[in-house]
Amino acid sequence: GCSSTPAETPDGNDGGDAKPAADLTLKLGSLLPVTGQLAFLGAPMEAGVQLAVDQINEADAGITVDVSNADEGDLDNKAYETSITKLQGEGINALVGAASSSVSKLILDSNVNAGIVMVSPSNTSAEFTGINDLYFRTAPSDNLQGEVLANEIAEDGATTLGIIYQNDPYGTGLAEAIKNTFEGAGGKVVAEASYNQGDGQFNAQVSEIAAANPEAVAIVSYEQFKTIGPLLGAAGVDTSKLYLVDGNLSNYEKDNLSINLEGSKGTRAGAELPDDFLEQLNAAWTAAGNDKINDLTYSAEAYDAVILIALAALQAGSVEGADIAGEMVAVSGGTEGGTPCTTFAECADIINGGGQADYDGLSGKVTFDENHDPTGAAIGVYQYGADNNNTRIK
């Protein structure tokens, strides 16, 4: 039983209460890394998805989301291979994922073939701009974040900068944006060192940076910062002048980091997350029996992705991938005349009331342009305090 009929859910529609307007069941898949090298990224995003799904189903606004999670893994263990087959077999209409741009590219064609709309919460590379009608992403563009971060570095008066970045589309794209802006502001990038995902140690990279003795160091990585940070400290780099990015901007208080990040800064897209966002996430996440998360990386993007998909389906009155894709730009506010709204319930009310919603999410205003790239994202600047936790300063 793998053919895709949306109504096939065995018991998804408990259909007790009266439903306004439409009565849709959206089969949503999430393909996020639970295993593999990006495993640390998976849980926050999965939690974001879960929270959004809970809220949508709770709102009871004519659409029910039936979510099915599958493991993205990584290119090494190739979990995505069987996972996507599984999701497609279940007949999903929309997919949140993949987290890794490589996996997104690997599965794109087959998803398109199956008519599934894909929204990635973390693909940032410019290569995805306009890649397919069915492809969207809620992550901010590299260029925007890179410029904000580089401006911040330059404005702080650094004349020289070292960049450590991951050699993948995320890292190279962001590093390049940072470099361009920073040099455009009169500074000089004096050392660049890249590492490959899956590398075990970063000593050579850190030595390279430290040898050039830059005033500030930008680290474009994911969780590897937990290893790179202390190394930088040990190599004599001033750890109050580190600049982090959304991939590694976390609160490191509980991580035993051995360095003091006070004064260091980082950027992340979106408005400042509500104080209780982490609690909400954890509530949704632990309800399914999972361990608590401490990290928010890309959770807002994942959350927004789900809300947008649901709103688009609601607006289209259909759960077919192509129909959803057709309304995505509109509900994000990419066409004129939408009424801004910030929660699913609010937006759904507008739609059910015959209006057009313009969802402004947690990761920013997420307004898709014609290339399906999010625009209007506000990139926040955060600064670390003595406790190695960050707070928003801009």
Place this chain on the structure above:
Amino acid sequence: MTDAPTGAAQAAALSDEVIVELTDVHAGYLPGVNILNGANLVARKGELIGIIGPNGAGKSTLLKSIFGMVHVRGGDITVKGESIVGLKADRLVQRGVAFVPQTNNVFPSLTIAENLQMGLYQNPKIYEERLEFVTGIFEELGKRLKQRAGSLSGGERQMVAMSRALMMDPSVLLLDEPSAGLSPVRQDDAFIRVSDINKAGVTTIMVEQNARRCLQICDRGYVLDQGKDAYEGTGRELLEDPKVIGLYLGTLGQDDAA
């Protein structure tokens, strides 16, 4: 020139204690194919037993089955009265049984000295003493103790293999073609030494293709053919049995020795 009765008399003079006994042994390598089909053999204390037979008769298999390297599927093997079927090789060594396999009988990446040390792995204290004894037999080895066995010539390897087994001062010695590859003078030395060692009380079972030489020094001999003992007798009886000569010994040696 030979004197059979003397040999027989000597055999009779030996103690009657059975050291190694195979009764109706069936054994083989591949499932369903038996190489030994009811082999019987008795070695009494202090006896020197020779086993001869055509290639592929199962001689090596017989020795290996005593040493637990072949799956014994039927029959029984006893050493000093106890069944040893299924016993691990190192346990047999503990009981004083030493074995020189036919092929792959040295450790190539170990030096000669280390090869010899392996011979008395369970009793390293007597190394010096035994080393003297062994290098007394094969002087070549004494001079090159540091050379790796893997670089030795075929004959030199054979000497190492023999020496390794002799190192541990066994009470039962199983030899699979110990003379193969040795030069004539070394072969004779080896036979004489084996005989001497045997006379000193070591029960010895020896497989040989150098059949004439072997039977000359044996107390008793077995002819193995197709996994069964076809003939049995004192060494002299077999040496002179025309059937054995025709089928197994050939006439080459006879001509020349005459």
Place this chain on the structure above:
Amino acid sequence: MSVTRTASLGPLGRTQRGGPVGLRNPARRRPRSGLLALIAALASVMLAVLIAPAAFAAPGDDQEKTDFYFAGSITFEDAPIDGVVIGVDGGGFTAETKTDAEGKWRLYVPEKDTYRLKVDEDTLPEGVIIDAEQLPPGVSPVEGSTGEFDAEFGLTGTKIINLFLGEGERITTSFADQLIGRTIGGINFGLLLGLASMGAALIYGTTRLGNFAHGEMVSWGGVIAVLCTSFWSLPLWVGVVAAVIAGALLGWAMDAGLWGPLRKRGLGVVQLMIVSIGLSLALRYVLQFMIGGGTHQLPGASPDPMHFGPVTLSYIDITGMSISLVAILAMAYFLNRTRIGKATRAISDNPQLAAASGIDVDRVIRIVWIISGTLAAMSGVLWTYFRPGVQWNMGMQMLLLIFCAITLGGLGSAMGALIGSLIVGVAVEVSTLWIPTDLKYASALLALIIVLLVRPQGLFGRRERLG
């Protein structure tokens, strides 16, 4: 540590042209008279005094705030210049500001557009101009003027234009010092690798099994240590002891539960290798199941380093190196001198003959697995401190290097494993002085291939004779 003074930074971050660029070019403008200079100096002092309170305020406070601003800082020879006047002009909007004591300025503008900025060069220190050629890329100088240029916003509402005038000074590490520092770092890494390699070499040297699960045996040590310390909050020494014991236990369990029975079944080495690949997969995810996908730190990771000339090492590095060295040498002694060590080589050559020599093959192999597990766990703990951080897949990340090292040295040779590890370690750390850092592992692998080209049996391996 030798410190080099470099003229790396020119006024605007581009020094390739050589010489102190950006300084007032005598050919283009003569210095002002002494009087004027005096006045200017006085004025700036007075100004500084007068606007002292304002200096504490953030730049741009003198203006009405909008969403868009130009900002920057101006320094001369690394010192901020106070009181430089900067004006902005565009779309009918003009404004002017001065740099503060930190040399910073900010100018808000009403909309995102192209503006013309003008630095009043008279307010710059004596003899300093802004060389148009040295302006940042993307900022276009206005023809026929200095200190005037057009600037445009990017994607955001902020445009920073820093003017770092004069000869900059940046202390960088000289090449020789880098070489020395990295070589020592490489040796450090190599010794750590050597410790891990020893175990794998030992297993290979005894059973001819290329154990692809060795990486997980390394991770195991780190994971146990972190479980004890971070998860159960036990003291560090307990964690380390537990890790080593757990390593021995894992080695024992693997042999007792898997490899021993498989030996009895008579599997070939290639089959065993594939089994070890499966085992590696299973174990790796057991570890992920235990500690999750993230990185955890052990207490006391990366303490302050000590400096020995160009070399920086922490006491952890030194302890780790000593432990590795001692353990490796002990292993070499064990293999070449002791009875069991020799037995391992004998078993590797011919297990049947070894058994026929009275060696309890299974027992020796069991011991070898236990030692290997112990060494792996020790290296796991050290690896945790070296990286630093525990991750479920951290062992796998060095597996290839381990194999590379033991092959380079000559399979089955203890000394070879050590030398091979050192070569790999140094190659990984030093090679990036010449090649891109994302190729650093390639250098170690290349070293392996080059060595094998010259010596197909590895550095310490021996050729077998023929016939």
Place this chain on the structure above:
Amino acid sequence: MDFGSIFGNTLVYLFHPVTIAYALAATGLAVHFGYAGLLNFGMAAFMAVGAYGYAIPVLSFGLPWWMGMIIGMLGGVLCALVLGIPTLRLRADYLAIATIATAEIVRLLFQTELFKEYTNSAGGLTGYNQAGGFTDMNPIPPGTYGFGPFTYTAGQLWDRVFGLIVLVLAILLVWALMRSPWGRVLKGIREDEDAVRSLGKNVFAYKMQALIIGGVIGAMGGVIFVLPSSVQPGSYSTSLTFFLWTILLLGGAATVLGPTLGAVLFWMVFSFLGNLLPQAAAAGFLPITETQAAVVNWIFAGVVLMLLVIFRPQGILGDKREMTFVR
């Protein structure tokens, strides 16, 4: 638990581009290891070279798709030469590590930013099938074909049919080669190359030929692998080689159909576990969450792979007798 979907999703891999691609690569590996005894742990490099060899000419030089495929195969030849000349003289176990190392170097070279212009470094390559490319050559009229889990669009069917044709050709080639005296020499080399040398055969040349044949088949596997997806350097890590080895041994190393059978089995096992465990967890049969099930899935996968090799060491189609003599 929905066993219908579990089995359906498992059966999908009976006829799937990934299965076909892996089957091809494993067939190449069978030539290398099963027949010639070359412990080639660098098969991932051949797949990578095939994939990049196909994509780069199409994308960077605008060559037609079939030229790309030919260049991909030539890439396999080149890779065999580069890999073989330094390593073929090595002892088997040294060869294994040297080939792993070479394959990693190849992957790192595709991944480094040094050649970004052609390889797009870690971003990988896409879009080589479009516009007059392979997709447009699809002779199958648009529509949906098949039934149940085997339902395909014309494009999906085309990928599969094309892959299957290539696979069948490769299998026929290997079958023909291995029953010939050429194959006999190869098997002889596997057992003892000095003996074969003493009989007057040019061992190096045979090994090289085998490396090339297997390499070209592997490279073709790489091409098929990327037809429905994209070229990503990360795909060609050593774990790919490991999986191929597992497949080879599952099926039977020195067999013609073993690699294909192994590939099918391998993917079906993975898919089965990947579908079963989360459902079992969700249904409460296992005391773990769905998320944990994804992790446990891999533990199971590792154990199952081990068990398959342990209980069928000669592989499904392999000759049990051989196991008596392996070392």
Place this chain on the structure above:
Amino acid sequence: MSAENQGSDQSQNTADVAETPTGSIRRPKTTGLATGPAAPGVPKVDPILIVDGVERRFGGLAAVDIDHLEIPRHAITALIGPNGAGKTTLFNLLCGFDRPNAGKWSFDGRNLAGVPSFKVARMGQVRTFQLTKSLSLLSVLENMKLGAPHQIGEGFWASILPFLWRRQEAEIEEKAKGLLKRFKLDAKESDFAASLSGGQRKLLEMARALMSDPTLVMLDEPMAGVNPALTQSLLDHILDLKDQGMTVLFVEHDMHMVRHIADWVVVMAEGRVVAEGPPEAVMEEPAVVDAYLGAHQDVDLGAVTGRIAVSGTDTAAVKVRERIEAEASAEIEDEGDRP
């Protein structure tokens, strides 16, 4: 081929031999091989293999150090010498499996120095190995077929087209089966070579080398471990091959065999050629007897070891025995005795 050779080759009756497997008739030896008196390095009338100044050292040890050596064509030459004399090493060098430190050598007039082993074999100089090299997971028959030279089907492209090589394959198979029968391996034809016994491997090794109809076959201890009765029948086969024009160079420690078939004997010791000549003459040389053959050659070991009574007339045995006892008894008594 020299005139003398032909003269002495005639009186030969193969039918006779085949009838009596164990009692073969001694065939006349080929004589007149050398151009001068038998001495190390003596030139041959018609040499097939000429070795000049070949030297191979392992560390300090000169395993092979030969000034000059010629191997006569169409004759059977035995290479004997104590263990470790360098015989196998010489074989390795001559066949391109090892490289000498110095020297050159030629086969059939062609210089072989630096020629890789497989090319040497293709020229018709085929060897066997002392430590056998069977192709374990190939059947015995496949092992044999592999020995055949110039197979069309061994070319890569031709191999895909069976019609090109089927006929040749059938011929090869027939020949292989014939040889296997002769070597008493026909029953094991379809078994893996790995399942052969030690002696059977030797036999296979030799049979496989003979598959290629070599000009010169170099056998390294071919009969070590082979049953004497079988050895005898195989020697006839080798003699037949000689009669068909093949040259044989073999290493052997079995003196009966050397006496029986060798036309010429070369003695090596410590890497050098110390003597050569016709078998009877060489084996009488005291140096050879001392270092190689030993004193007990023609003595019953039973007598030497005291297992049989020695009649007073058998002085050789008595002497030997006395010496042995004097030398060894002491050691054995205090070390070999078990309580």
